[in-house]
Amino acid sequence: MLRFVGQRLLTLIPTLFAVLTLAFVLVRIVPGDPALIILGDQATPEAIAKFHEQTGLSKPIWQQYLAFLTQLIQGDLGVSMISNRPVLTSVLEVLPYTLELSLAGVFVGVALGVPLGVVAARSNGGWVDWFVRIFTLGGLSFPAFVSAVLMLLVFSVMLGWFPVIASGKPITDPWGRFMSLALPATNLGFVMMAYVARVTRGGMMNVLRSDYIRTARAKGVPASRIVWKHALRNVLLAVVTFTGLYFSVLIGNSVLTEIVFNRPGLGKLVIGALERRDYTLLQGLVVAYAVLVVVVNALTDLCYRFVDPRVKA
């Protein structure tokens, strides 16, 4: 097992390397000199030269790249061009909020989607199946910001159940933190639920046709036990795969959710960095996002091994 984990982690290295290079290139192909954008059109040549000196932009590109990599290996993402704060500090400050939101979103999505899919598969063409089908089609059709705005309007403004400005509460206020998380997480989960329900339904239909289910049925195992115990275990594999693949969509949706609910997080940081043209912060955020997705993909693979002992290598 340890060997498998080790091997999987080793395969991460080339991917991460490529991602880091892309982040480096991406930020440098931006048209325009960041010095002019930050210092303004009126900047004197001396000021521009000084800025280039400070940010390392005066060095040849390969030296910049080497410096970027050596800094990264030491866990240093550089300092913000605008505020001079270390980028890593800014990222780590808000990362817990984004992680918390994403995980809660996955939880809501799976907790609602799986039962919905199972019920639909059991109904198979009946009216429950139709209802789930239409319901999930609706779920698939909501861009995350539309559902977020409508949820905010209904549950916070009209009904007043949740705070209108759900900005992150400190951990010392667990109830406040939960209340400010509930609506944004439901928003992420609502869209995900639709996909999970469909994956579960499709998987369930396939599994229910297999021989071991027929055997179980022949033995007289009650139908609900067959579905919820024997079949569901196999379907969950598909759900795990899907969750891994979906994670990058979920992260994208979390950007929109953070904006609407005014939550701190990576998404808000990206928008802020873009508005202020803070390229070093942007570069650090691109790295953070890519690392997040790559790590989650690796975790999904590891998850397989735990859910299904048959998966080897």
Next chain:
Amino acid sequence: MSAVVTPRHRVARLAPGRIAIVAGVAIMAVVIFAAVFAPIIAPHDPYAQSMLARFRPVSAEYWLGTDQFGRDTFSRILYGLQITLWTAFASTALAMVCGTAIGILSGYHGGRVDRWVSAANDLLMSFPQMVAGIIIVALLGPGITNLIIAIAITAFPAFYRMARSAALALRERDYIDACRVLGYSDIRIIVRHLLPETLDDIIIVATLWLATAVRTESSLAFIGLGAPPPAATLGGLVRDGFDNLLDYPGLAIWPSLAILIVMIGLNLVGDGLRDANDPRATA
């Protein structure tokens, strides 16, 4: 017990795929009509501001009310539909052509080229699509063409993977071998024999990605990275409405509904096509 065994119920015979396609096409026909004939249908100039007509409620003159500059919401939604639909169709078409061409070539050719292109594609996929879209638009600068390019880049991997795996599977078939023995050129084999085989799947992916493109476009517009003002975009309208959510919720609700209608229409068509093509899905 019967719930587990019965393979097919009465309702399923109505062929859900076909109903979905008909409903989806009908919705999209109305939406496209409204967008194309927006200049004729729109009761007001979408850009005309009037300080005397700010925040008007729904009325016979202003069907969906007016915004903070006195502009007619209904007219603005119609013009927003134009931008949304054009961006979605253009970006999906661009991604479809490029993704399919490179995917088929890569899969058919195989070897080192295929490995490198696939690796580059995987790299593109390791960025969250929405985040990639935001960064690409921000780097390219505002403008509809840049928006189309950015959305096409985020949609590229879906078509690439689809076309590549199809080409990989097909190139081992006997009839393709036969083509080679007959001395057909690679181009002829790809265009005349591989492409038609993969076209069904690619069109289904394209309809489903149209919905995703609409989602991406409106999301970017909501963030403020859509078509630059004064153009009316659906996402931008929601954004403006969101700023006045407490006092005038309608301004956010109407464009939201417009986006939903487009999304549901496209998803119905895509879903229906997929079902109609895959008998297992409804069985």
